[in-house]
Amino acid sequence: xxxxxxxxxxxxxxxxxxxxxxxxxxxxxxxxxxxxxxxxxxxxxxxxxxxxxxxxxxxxxxxxxxxxxxxxxxxxxxxxxxxxxxxxxxxxxxxxxxxxxxxxxxxxxxxxxxxxxxxxxxxxxxxxxxxxxxxxxxxxxxxxxxxxxxxxxxxxxxxxxxxxxxxxxxxxxxxxxxxxxxxxxxxxxxxxxxxxxxxxxxxxxxxxxxxxxxxxxxxxxxxxxxxxxxxxxxxxxxxxxxxxxxxxxxxxxxxxxxxxxxxxxxxxxxxxxxxxxxxxxxxx
Amino acid sequence: xxxxxxxxxxxxxxxxxxxxxxxxxxxxxxxxxxxxxxxxxxxxxxxxxxxxxxxxxxxxxxxxxxxxxxxxxxxxxxxxxxxxxxxxxxxxxxxxxxxxxxxxxxxxxxxxx
Numbered sequence: 001x002x003x004x005x006x007x008x009x010x011x012x013x014x015x016x017x018x019x020x021x022x023x024x025x026x027x028x029x030x031x032x033x034x035x036x037x038x039x040x041x042x043x044x045x046x047x048x049x050x051x052x053x054x055x056x057x058x059x060x061x062x063x064x065x066x067x068x069x070x071x072x073x074x075x076x077x078x079x080x081x082x083x084x085x086x087x088x089x090x091x092x093x094x095x096x097x098x099x100x101x102x103x104x105x106x107x108x109x110x111x112x113x114x115x116x117x118x119x120x121x122x123x124x125x126x127x128x129x130x131x132x133x134x135x136x137x138x139x140x141x142x143x144x145x146x147x148x149x150x151x152x153x154x155x156x157x158x159x160x161x162x163x164x165x166x167x168x169x170x171x172x173x174x175x176x177x178x179x180x181x182x183x184x185x186x187x188x189x190x191x192x193x194x195x196x197x198x199x200x201x202x203x204x205x206x207x208x209x210x211x212x213x214x215x216x217x218x219x220x221x222x223x224x225x226x227x228x229x230x231x232x233x234x235x236x237x238x239x240x241x242x243x244x245x246x247x248x249x250x251x252x253x254x255x256x257x258x259x260x261x262x263x264x265x266x267x268x269x270x271x272x273x274x275x276x277x278x279x280x281x282x283x284x
Numbered sequence: 285x286x287x288x289x290x291x292x293x294x295x296x297x298x299x300x301x302x303x304x305x306x307x308x309x310x311x312x313x314x315x316x317x318x319x320x321x322x323x324x325x326x327x328x329x330x331x332x333x334x335x336x337x338x339x340x341x342x343x344x345x346x347x348x349x350x351x352x353x354x355x356x357x358x359x360x361x362x363x364x365x366x367x368x369x370x371x372x373x374x375x376x377x378x379x380x381x382x383x384x385x386x387x388x389x390x391x392x393x394x395x396x397x
Contacts, residue, residue, distance in 0.1 A: 013330075017352070019343070019350035020302070020303060020350050020352040021322060021326050023349040023350045024304045024322050024325070027303075027304040028321075028322055029322075040323035040324060041321075042323075043323060044326060047327060283285075284285055284331060284332070
């Protein structure tokens with residue numbers, strides 16, 4: 001029988017249950033599985049691979065949702081600044097090589113969380129030290145565009161490291177999503193420096209994130225809920241800081257309008273839908 | 285408990301069944317409403333096994349087909365009965381209501397409660 005029908009299932013499950021699933025499939029379809037049958041098997045296999053919840057309480061899933069939202073914010077804050085990637089911001093500060101450092105740090109922490117989750121917190125602390133040490137050793141100071149130890153990146157990095165120590169292990173496909181996003185600024189680093197490239201890449205960055213999570217919602221809606229939480233936090237981080245630093249006498253709303261808050265508003269509408277879906281997928 | 289899960293468990297009341305037998309029984313018992321795909325069935329069986337509601341038995345090869353039957357556990361039977369009682373109570377609320385009989389009788393008029 002054709003084992004390729006079961007490509008999406010984890011190897012161990014396929015070895016244990018593959019023959020009986022194929023027998024059932026052949027009996028139920030008179031030996032000719034349709035495209036729909038194949039799609040249903042692929043989706044079921046991916047759901048199993050995504051560590052789908054097994055009737056666990058909703059709060060367990062919501063804890064994972066928050067954990068992934070923190071991770072998204074970590075990648076976001078480590079790889080971009082004020083809506084653009086680091087490339088353009090740091091080139092003017094005499095540190096054009098800097099963007100690769102935070103992006104690489106995120107990839108290292110994500111990699112450690114993948115292979116040795118118990119060490120992620122220690123690794124996050126060590127990497128955070130390197131993060132501030134490199135520019136200090138090179139220049140004797142932190143370039144203005146690289147914020148000091150009180151900035152959200154430090155807390156997000158530590159929080160992420162701490163969270164992966166928890167009893168809820170983040171499913172590996174989620175870490176793959178983080179790794180793909182974190183790799184975008186590294187791609188930028190190898191791209192010739194032309195003024196419009198960072199803007200294009202930040203759009204690619206956002207598009208990659210939304211596309212990955214939206215497609216994955218067919219299998220597991222928890223990252224979608226995380227994306228909604230993250231979008232609200234990220235909007236608050238960038239827009240509210242601008243609002244605070246607004247020069248006196250000029251209205252923020254006149255200058256920027258309400259459009260910068262659109263992703264956060266859309267996310268607030270999306271969040272209940274995503275949570276409903278999480279609740280449904282976790283029901284027996 | 286979702287409807288497909290209910291019918292999967294209900295199909296195991298009379299004894300262990302293998303995958304295809306569960307699909308057929310669930311479809312017949314639900315009068316065609318529950319049509320389980322192979323993927324959905326094994327996702328449900330995996331969850332129910334994890335929850336301790338069903339137990340997989342040893343595989344056997346019959347006419348070149350590998351079969352594995354699943355049996356209902358005591359935990360599964362308890363959960364199934366609780367769900368059936370919940371639905372029965374909900375049905376009784378409607379079926380035993382004298383008001384409904386009055387409403388459905390010929391020439392009935394609605395009166396304020």
